[in-house]
Amino acid sequence: MLQYEFMRQAFIASTFIAITAGLVGVFVVSRNMSFLSHTLSEIGFAGASFGVLVGISPLAGMILFTIVSSIAVGGLSNESSRREASISAMSSLFIGLGILFLSLSSKSSSYATNILFGSIVGISSKEVQQLLALAIFVIIIFIIFYKPLAFDSFDHIGASASGLKTRLLSVIFLVTLALSVSIGAQIVGSLLVFVLLTLPGATAKYLAHSVPKMILVSVGLALSGVWLGLYLAFITNWPVTFFIATYEVIAYFIGLGYKNYKLNH
Amino acid sequence: MIQAQHLSKSFGNQLVFTDLNFQISDGEFVSLIGPNGSGKTTLIKIMMGLEKPTSGNLQMSHHTIGYVPQFRNIDNDYPLSIEQFIRLNNKFTLNPAKRKEQNQKIQTILKKTGLTNLKNRPLGLASGGEKQKAYLAQALLNDPKILILDESTASLDVEVKMQLMDLVAELNQKEHLTVIFITHDYDLTKKYTKRALLFENKSLKQVNVSDVSKNMFKMEG
Numbered sequence: 001m002l003q004y005e006f007m008r009q010a011f012i013a014s015t016f017i018a019i020t021a022g023l024v025g026v027f028v029v030s031r032n033m034s035f036l037s038h039t040l041s042e043i044g045f046a047g048a049s050f051g052v053l054v055g056i057s058p059l060a061g062m063i064l065f066t067i068v069s070s071i072a073v074g075g076l077s078n079e080s081s082r083r084e085a086s087i088s089a090m091s092s093l094f095i096g097l098g099i100l101f102l103s104l105s106s107k108s109s110s111y112a113t114n115i116l117f118g119s120i121v122g123i124s125s126k127e128v129q130q131l132l133a134l135a136i137f138v139i140i141i142f143i144i145f146y147k148p149l150a151f152d153s154f155d156h157i158g159a160s161a162s163g164l165k166t167r168l169l170s171v172i173f174l175v176t177l178a179l180s181v182s183i184g185a186q187i188v189g190s191l192l193v194f195v196l197l198t199l200p201g202a203t204a205k206y207l208a209h210s211v212p213k214m215i216l217v218s219v220g221l222a223l224s225g226v227w228l229g230l231y232l233a234f235i236t237n238w239p240v241t242f243f244i245a246t247y248e249v250i251a252y253f254i255g256l257g258y259k260n261y262k263l264n265h
Numbered sequence: 266m267i268q269a270q271h272l273s274k275s276f277g278n279q280l281v282f283t284d285l286n287f288q289i290s291d292g293e294f295v296s297l298i299g300p301n302g303s304g305k306t307t308l309i310k311i312m313m314g315l316e317k318p319t320s321g322n323l324q325m326s327h328h329t330i331g332y333v334p335q336f337r338n339i340d341n342d343y344p345l346s347i348e349q350f351i352r353l354n355n356k357f358t359l360n361p362a363k364r365k366e367q368n369q370k371i372q373t374i375l376k377k378t379g380l381t382n383l384k385n386r387p388l389g390l391a392s393g394g395e396k397q398k399a400y401l402a403q404a405l406l407n408d409p410k411i412l413i414l415d416e417s418t419a420s421l422d423v424e425v426k427m428q429l430m431d432l433v434a435e436l437n438q439k440e441h442l443t444v445i446f447i448t449h450d451y452d453l454t455k456k457y458t459k460r461a462l463l464f465e466n467k468s469l470k471q472v473n474v475s476d477v478s479k480n481m482f483k484m485e486g
Binding site for chain 1: 313314315332334336337338342344345346349350352353354355356357385387390400403404407
């Protein structure tokens with residue numbers, strides 16, 4: 001299968017997407033931001049269709065929309081109940097906008113399908129390079145801020161008490177989350193990118209008891225998911241997103257079952 | 266030593282307290298008492314450098330503070346083990362010698378707080394008392410000279426409260442740690458502290474523990 005250029009590109013891109021999403025996902029879950037990452041992917045859809053409308057690349061449109069809105073949502077309110085409500089309001093608005101932008105631009109509906117559900121055939125080598133650069137940027141940011149980010153994500157109150165600049169850390173995290181959403185959406189689509197950003201991290205929470213081990217498990221699950229998904233999509237011609245989502249959901253429930261089993265034995 | 270002179274704080278037009286004058290010596294174990302909303306937490310925030318006084322000044326000979334709050338966002342699903350939770354407060358280093366030093370320090374603190382046998386237990390599954398000990402252990406990782414317990418005993422059983430306070434008293438005596446104990450608990454104040462700082466009518470009174478009475482612990486102002 002790797003003799004095909006498009007499959008090689010898809011494999012390279014997915015590998016980096018999985019590493020980034022698996023890494024960021026551990027922090028998404030520990031910061032209770034699963035819902036926000038879902039909304040960001042919808043905002044990403046609006047951004048991509050905006051990109052198509054004004055003639056910039058969908059990826060650039062996505063990055064623009066997700067970064068601006070993630071900072072806006074982050075600064076909106078620290079009260080979680082209000083934040084949830086604000087996020088769902090924004091989510092509805094952006095889905096509407098995405099549909100509007102697509103209908104204003106004269107692109108075909110298959111283009112919308114690609115943005116929403118992802119595609120493994122449409123990815124060019126130039127796009128792969130852009131994805132790699134962005135993924136490496138996100139990984140470097142995480143290496144630099146690993147310690148304070150881990151402290152703030154796993155013990156916000158302790159991190160504030162020890163004098164860490166938690167507000168700044170929150171903005172840094174949201175920007176990397178926005179970038180991860182934009183990167184991940186290129187293969188799995190904006191509708192299901194949050195699968196990679198939340199499920200491997202959530203499963204890791206049940207299987208590991210330290211931050212580095214959680215990252216290992218989460219990246220491992222994300223990687224095995226996209227590789228298996230690509231392979232099965234290639235041989236069946238079914239959508240790659242279906243296989244990835246199914247695999248990650250099964251892994252999640254196995255993790256949950258394992259945790260419950262250990263609790264009772 | 267901590268010394269406040271004419272310390273006042275307001276938020277906009279809202280006066281929290283005015284003209285506080287007090288002194289806490291190194292190695293002292295004092296309680297900070299008063300109704301909810303009387304300014305205890307604001308004073309602590311000023312000590313920790315998270316708020317600035319409106320006027321007056323606060324001098325502190327040491328600035329490393331260990332702060333142990335009552336509540337943390339730790340639910341049953343919280344994944345980190347007790348040892349890994351304490352480790353969050355470690356500074357990042359790639360230097361193997363420093364890492365070894367950090368490891369030894371963590372083992373010492375685990376032993377000191379009686380958590381060695383529980384270090385691999387997920388914190389989410391630990392009891393209330395074990396959790397508070399873990400919070401205390403994490404705060405001790407910074408080598409604080411001042412330890413602030415912010416109602417840390419409030420949700421614990423009597424026996425567990427005593428265990429935690431015995432541990433803090435031991436640290437206070439052996440390591441000369443200054444302890445500021447924010448509390449609504451009359452018995453613990455009487456048993457463990459020698460002096461209380463009482464917030465009353467937007468001001469602060471220094472009271473000997475023998476003069477501390479139950480009506481000073483009314484929860485509402």
